[in-house]
Amino acid sequence: MKKTSKHDRILLAHGGGGQLTDDLIRHHILPSLNNEVLAELGDSANLNVSSNSLCFTTDSYVVKPLFFNGGDIGKLAVCGTINDLAVAGSKPVALSLSLIIEDGFEFKLLEKILASVGKAAHQNNIDIVTGDTKTVEAGAADKIFINTAGIGVKLADVEMGFEKITIGDKIIINGTIGDHGMTIISQREDIKFQSQLQSDCAGLAEITCELLENTSGISFMRDPTRGGLAATLNEISRSSGLSIEIRQIDIPVKPAVQAAADMLGFDVLTIANEGKFIAIVSPESADDCLKICKNHPLGKEAKVIGEICRSRDVPVVEMITQIGGKRIVQMPYGRELPRIC
Amino acid sequence: MLDRIQKAQNLCEAACKALGWQINIMEVCGTHTVSIFRSGIRSTLPKELKLLSGPGCPVCVTDQGYIDNVLHLADRDDCLIATYGDMIRVPGKNSSLEKKQAKANVKVVLSSEDALQLAKDNPEKTVVFVAVGFETTAPATAVVVKEAAEQAIDNFCILSGHKLVTPAMRALLSAKNDKIDAFLCPGHVSVIIGYGAFAEIVEDFGRPCVVAGFEALQIMEGLGEICRQLTAGKAELKSIYNAVVTEKGNIAAQKIIDECFEAVDGYWRGLGKIEKSTLKLKDKYSRFDALTRFNMRETPGEEIKGCRCGEVLCGLIEPPECGLFGQNCTSQEPIGPCMVSSEGACAAWFKYGGIRTSG
Amino acid sequence: MCLAIPARIVELEGDRAVVDSMGNRWRAKTTLLPEAKLGDLILIHAGFAISLVDEEEAKKTWQLIAEINEFQDTPNKISG
Numbered sequence: 073m074k075k076t077s078k079h080d081r082i083l084l085a086h087g088g089g090g091q092l093t094d095d096l097i098r099h100h101i102l103p104s105l106n107n108e109v110l111a112e113l114g115d116s117a118n119l120n121v122s123s124n125s126l127c128f129t130t131d132s133y134v135v136k137p138l139f140f141n142g143g144d145i146g147k148l149a150v151c152g153t154i155n156d157l158a159v160a161g162s163k164p165v166a167l168s169l170s171l172i173i174e175d176g177f178e179f180k181l182l183e184k185i186l187a188s189v190g191k192a193a194h195q196n197n198i199d200i201v202t203g204d205t206k207t208v209e210a211g212a213a214d215k216i217f218i219n220t221a222g223i224g225v226k227l228a229d230v231e232m233g234f235e236k237i238t239i240g241d242k243i244i245i246n247g248t249i250g251d252h253g254m255t256i257i258s259q260r261e262d263i264k265f266q267s268q269l270q271s272d273c274a275g276l277a278e279i280t281c282e283l284l285e286n287t288s289g290i291s292f293m294r295d296p297t298r299g300g301l302a303a304t305l306n307e308i309s310r311s312s313g314l315s316i317e318i319r320q321i322d323i324p325v326k327p328a329v330q331a332a333a334d335m336l337g338f339d340v341l342t343i344a345n346e347g348k349f350i351a352i353v354s355p356e357s358a359d360d361c362l363k364i365c366k367n368h369p370l371g372k373e374a375k376v377i378g379e380i381c382r383s384r385d386v387p388v389v390e391m392i393t394q395i396g397g398k399r400i401v402q403m404p405y406g407r408e409l410p411r412i413c
Numbered sequence: 414m415l416d417r418i419q420k421a422q423n424l425c426e427a428a429c430k431a432l433g434w435q436i437n438i439m440e441v442c443g444t445h446t447v448s449i450f451r452s453g454i455r456s457t458l459p460k461e462l463k464l465l466s467g468p469g470c471p472v473c474v475t476d477q478g479y480i481d482n483v484l485h486l487a488d489r490d491d492c493l494i495a496t497y498g499d500m501i502r503v504p505g506k507n508s509s510l511e512k513k514q515a516k517a518n519v520k521v522v523l524s525s526e527d528a529l530q531l532a533k534d535n536p537e538k539t540v541v542f543v544a545v546g547f548e549t550t551a552p553a554t555a556v557v558v559k560e561a562a563e564q565a566i567d568n569f570c571i572l573s574g575h576k577l578v579t580p581a582m583r584a585l586l587s588a589k590n591d592k593i594d595a596f597l598c599p600g601h602v603s604v605i606i607g608y609g610a611f612a613e614i615v616e617d618f619g620r621p622c623v624v625a626g627f628e629a630l631q632i633m634e635g636l637g638e639i640c641r642q643l644t645a646g647k648a649e650l651k652s653i654y655n656a657v658v659t660e661k662g663n664i665a666a667q668k669i670i671d672e673c674f675e676a677v678d679g680y681w682r683g684l685g686k687i688e689k690s691t692l693k694l695k696d697k698y699s700r701f702d703a704l705t706r707f708n709m710r711e712t713p714g715e716e717i718k719g720c721r722c723g724e725v726l727c728g729l730i731e732p733p734e735c736g737l738f739g740q741n742c743t744s745q746e747p748i749g750p751c752m753v754s755s756e757g758a759c760a761a762w763f764k765y766g767g768i769r770t771s772g
Numbered sequence: 773m774c775l776a777i778p779a780r781i782v783e784l785e786g787d788r789a790v791v792d793s794m795g796n797r798w799r800a801k802t803t804l805l806p807e808a809k810l811g812d813l814i815l816i817h818a819g820f821a822i823s824l825v826d827e828e829e830a831k832k833t834w835q836l837i838a839e840i841n842e843f844q845d846t847p848n849k850i851s852g
Binding site for chain 1: 840
């Protein structure tokens with residue numbers, strides 16, 4: 073791979089559309105992402121997708137720190153968008169990748185991120201087919217911002233939505249909560265602590281497609297990212313008009329994640345996940361769904377954590393606590409701060 | 414565990430039956446408020462047993478005047494504000510630290526030592542440490558004030574908002590508050606001051622005082638013990654937090670508080686002035702007192718018209734009885750401290766939309 | 773008041789310690805607990821050890837500790 077030998081950092085000129093941009097794309101970006109469509113370097117990607125039922129999504133990634141145990145901003149950018157397509161009931165087929173990079177950003181870090189992007193795409197059987205690169209003055213982009221957009225083909229006979237959710241439906245999660253958020257928090261400058269925590273960042277399309285193709289009772293899926301399980305369940309409750317009851321004793325949490333949350337005063341229900349999804353399924357299909365999850369590497373700790381209930385006055389999310397009490401699970405404020413009290 | 418919970422519940426039920434009137438147990442610790450909420454304990458208690466959230470967390474009781482002093486310093490270009498996360502959303506008259514964070518001179522710290530380090534790392538700025546908390550946290554502040562003195566770190570100072578628990582309890586009871594039947598006493602304050610410190614409340618006011626930790630089982634068993642006493646017509650001092658609490662407490666911590674601080678009259682949001690209830694740096698360390706350094710005074714915040722947080726904090730009314738509740742005062746735009754704290758009495762009521770979880 | 777959790781001292785030099793709670797390691801000072809030794813279970817609050825923790829009582833008090841058998845075997849080392 074021929075590299076530009078003169079520069080070890082991004083310059084504003086790398087986003088100028090001239091020689092340096094060309095060098096950046098051909099010698100740094102293409103080699104990591106390596107596919108025929110992208111290699112054409114057309115203004116638009118030509119795709120052959122024969123379906124009239126597509127899903128389309130986009131997300132931007134501004135995570136800090138850029139590199140964390142279990143992943144980095146590159147892996148996150150690929151998996152996050154794949155997961156939005158996956159929980160919408162589609163098979164992801166193509167991604168775009170937009171980079172906004174600060175003047176002065178080190179090439180070796182950029183290459184590390186691009187390698188992660190390439191690896192994550194490859195592991196999830198998807199291509200980055202088009203992209204864009206811009207550079208901005210130092211300080212204007214907090215080192216690097218990434219946006220990915222994705223297209224997925226809807227799976228046949230899959231009809232999911234808030235209106236499909238029924239009283240009595242079970243709620244399944246594919247594994248432990250809080251891993252990603254607590255890992256990021258453990259590496260934040262103001263909090264930093266040593267730990268074995270790992271982000272759970274992973275692409276979920278394979279497991280969700282397997283579930284949707286082999287069972288017929290799934291009414292809804294979502295991935296509990298920012299705001300954690302609490303935010304996602306509250307969104308579902310509000311939009312469906314139904315109440316939700318979950319059981320604390322059935323919610324999988326790693327002891328290290330729980331201990332870290334206890335130290336800082338966080339509620340694990342509100343902590344972000346990047347490799348988890350919840351599926352709302354008919355009671356008859358719950359066992360089959362669990363079985364499929366547990367047979368997949370990303371679902372070994374899957375559990376039924378609760379069910380959909382009738383609402384009384386307003387739809388609420390409630391949790392049966394470990395002591396058999398009941399408490400409301402609120403929509404989180406949106407920014408979790410460590411407490412001492 | 415479940416059998417121990419059942420036993421505690423039985424004691425609570427027995428007390429309700431024996432006494433025949435509503436039993437009000439107050440906790441004066443923000444961490445107890447949060448734990449009680451998160452563990453869903455209220456929903457397991459009989460209707461006749463009410464848990465009151467008292468003036469026990471820095472968010473709830475920090476006077477608006479104190480916050481305005483912090484915000485005033487945050488506006489200065491030569492100051493860095495170091496604060497625990499708890500204080501970020503507390504509103505002053507017009508603003509909060511959260512709104513000042515865009516200016517990048519407000520840093521969240523986990524320890525007073527981090528605040529001191531911030532001063533060492535930024536010699537051209539003065540670091541103001543927002544020193545709040547009860548007796549559990551005051552020793553941590555005292556340690557760094559001593560270190561700053563010993564190491565001549567002159568660009569460090571504190572704005573002391575440290576408060577003392579027992580004066581507040583006395584003030585609540587002296588106001589002829591017949592509503593409070595017993596206290597669930599703060600476990601970690603007791604680690605420092607010793608459970609013996611609550612003996613005066615039992616002796617002078619005849620109310621049971623039980624020290625408990627923060628796990629759900631601890632709180633349940635604490636309530637069970639209180640109810641056992643109430644049924645027997647007793648008022649005793651007891652601690653069930655045997656893992657860490659002793660009668661005399663942490664002597665080293667008490668000594669360092671005493672070396673650096675003295676108890677003075679102070680303003681508590683919603684409760685007004687309470688005698689000898691807040692800690693002020695002694696003259697020996699006054700150069701580390703931000704009030705001295707910046708020539709500021711502690712003035713009580715303005716009374717917010719219509720705000721009845723004080724009565725909520727004393728357990729005299731319930732949140733919906735306050736005219737501002739749910740109208741001008743919501744969890745998105747809180748006015749009073751009981752709504753500011755995400756686990757405060759008003760915030761909890763607001764989010765339930767009026768649905769009670771206590772059966 | 774306030775938030776404090778049990779953790780084991782795994783490094784100790786003077787009054788500067790590293791404590792371990794379920795694999796998470798935090799810096800802490802033992803200035804307020806001069807009797808603390810390497811290997812002790814302590815209660816940490818706002819970066820300070822404020823009390824020794826009785827191991828037997830700990831199992832009866834904290835659910836996370838009661839559930840984890842390995843809590844006794846947290847590896848520790850002399851710092852430096």
